[in-house]
Amino acid sequence: MSADNINTLVQVTIQVLERFAFLLGDPPESGDHPPAFPSPSWIVTIAFTGARAGAIGMVVPPSLAAQAAANLHGMEPSQASEEQAVDAVKELLNIVCGNYLHEIEGNKPLFDLSSPAQQTVAWERAAQYVQGKTQATLVVEGSPLLLFIEK
Amino acid sequence: MAYNILIADDSLTARTFIARTLEIAGVPVNQVYQARNGQEALDLLQREWVDMVFVDINMPVMNGMELVRHMRTMDLLKSIPVIVVSTDCSTRRMADMKEAGVQAYLTKPITPEELKSIVEQFLKNA
Numbered sequence: 366m367s368a369d370n371i372n373t374l375v376q377v378t379i380q381v382l383e384r385f386a387f388l389l390g391d392p393p394e395s396g397d398h399p400p401a402f403p404s405p406s407w408i409v410t411i412a413f414t415g416a417r418a419g420a421i422g423m424v425v426p427p428s429l430a431a432q433a434a435a436n437l438h439g440m441e442p443s444q445a446s447e448e449q450a451v452d453a454v455k456e457l458l459n460i461v462c463g464n465y466l467h468e469i470e471g472n473k474p475l476f477d478l479s480s481p482a483q484q485t486v487a488w489e490r491a492a493q494y495v496q497g498k499t500q501a502t503l504v505v506e507g508s509p510l511l512l513f514i515e516k
Numbered sequence: 517m518a519y520n521i522l523i524a525d526d527s528l529t530a531r532t533f534i535a536r537t538l539e540i541a542g543v544p545v546n547q548v549y550q551a552r553n554g555q556e557a558l559d560l561l562q563r564e565w566v567d568m569v570f571v572d573i574n575m576p577v578m579n580g581m582e583l584v585r586h587m588r589t590m591d592l593l594k595s596i597p598v599i600v601v602s603t604d605c606s607t608r609r610m611a612d613m614k615e616a617g618v619q620a621y622l623t624k625p626i627t628p629e630e631l632k633s634i635v636e637q638f639l640k641n642a
Contacts, residue, residue, distance in 0.1 A: 381625060384625045384627070385533065385624070385625035434529070437529055437532055437533055437536070438532055439536065448528075449528065449529070452527055452528050452529045453529045455527065455529075456527040456529040456530050456533075457529075459527070459603055459624075460603050460624045460625055462603065463602070463603025463604055463605065463623070463624065464603065464623075464624075467605050467623075472605050472606055472607050473606065473607055473608070474606060475606045475608050475609060476604065476606065477574075478574065478603065478604070480574075
């Protein structure tokens with residue numbers, strides 16, 4: 366996967382965050398460090414097969430997932446259940462993946478997407494998991510969001 | 517006239533997003549029914565009057581394609597407009613779904629404008 370693909374993934378994610386979850390995200394300003402991830406954080410992944418096989422994923426703080434769920438359900442983040450937050454980030458990644466594949470491959474190839482999977486892990490474990498993968502970090506409403514491409 | 521709408525998607529978030537988008541778009545809705553898969557949708561369609569169905573493709577138990585194929589063989593259900601709302605925007609998938617009998621295909625994330633346009637197009641004479 367090239368740098369172009371991670372840049373495409375970043376741009377698609379920013380658009381989907383805004384249009385789907387009403388969240389504003391950007392890459393960190395040049396020279397700035399993104400906010401630290403809380404521990405535990407969530408790893409969410411989705412795989413695809415077809416014209417090309419691979420997977421993408423994100424590491425997301427549970428509080429950001431709750432914010433996404435709250436925006437989607439029209440409630441306060443403190444009212445969002447963990448089930449709603451997990452479902453929100455899974456659906457978010459599902460939409461990101463579909464739009465990402467469309468951007469890099471066009472609309473002719475056929476892809477099958479897996480059901481998104483989510484795990485709660487210590488931040489150190491998440492950092493270990495994404496080590497060596499093509500990755501980029503966004504700052505979304507003051508929270509970090511790490512995107513990665515499996516292959 | 518207010519419509520009865522069925523949303524079939526295995527994600528609660530996706531169902532909620534479509535329901536809220538209908539509201540934001542100002543579509544007159546009497547009742548929004550929700551189903552987590554095609555089988556639940558089919559069961560509900562045999563109990564309740566529904567004017568339009570929004571359906572995802574990838575769902576457990578019975579997927580969107582199977583649901584549409586079942587609906588098109590049933591007298592009471594075969595003329596209900598079905599709109600696919602999916603992340604999959606390949607031309608081949610769209611062609612397959614249209615051949616199965618769906619009226620239109622929207623790519624997630626949908627906008628209120630797209631939704632309103634679709635409802636007006638297929639329900640204006642309902």
